[in-house]
Amino acid sequence: MTTQIRTEELSYFFVTHAFQCKLRRVQLNLFLSRLYGEPVGFTVIGIFVIDKNTILTVGGYQKKLCICYHQLSCSQVYNVIQKDT
Numbered sequence: 001m002t003t004q005i006r007t008e009e010l011s012y013f014f015v016t017h018a019f020q021c022k023l024r025r026v027q028l029n030l031f032l033s034r035l036y037g038e039p040v041g042f043t044v045i046g047i048f049v050i051d052k053n054t055i056l057t058v059g060g061y062q063k064k065l066c067i068c069y070h071q072l073s074c075s076q077v078y079n080v081i082q083k084d085t
Helices: 002-036 052-084
Strands: 042-044 048-050
């Protein structure tokens, strides 16, 4: 009985190890294909690709513009208040 359990444990270990090795190879191949392959995203008339980095860059730029606009509008209100007093 113990030899049968050992055989099952060993076969489970080898199957699990083989699956993990194959999974690592697949992950490495996917990483390399994304690194050296064509960019993944939406193309705009073939000129450039809109991907996650592009969206984050545009979003950050818009956020900075909103902050600058808010600061300018607050400073103009402060200047008007100072002129009145």
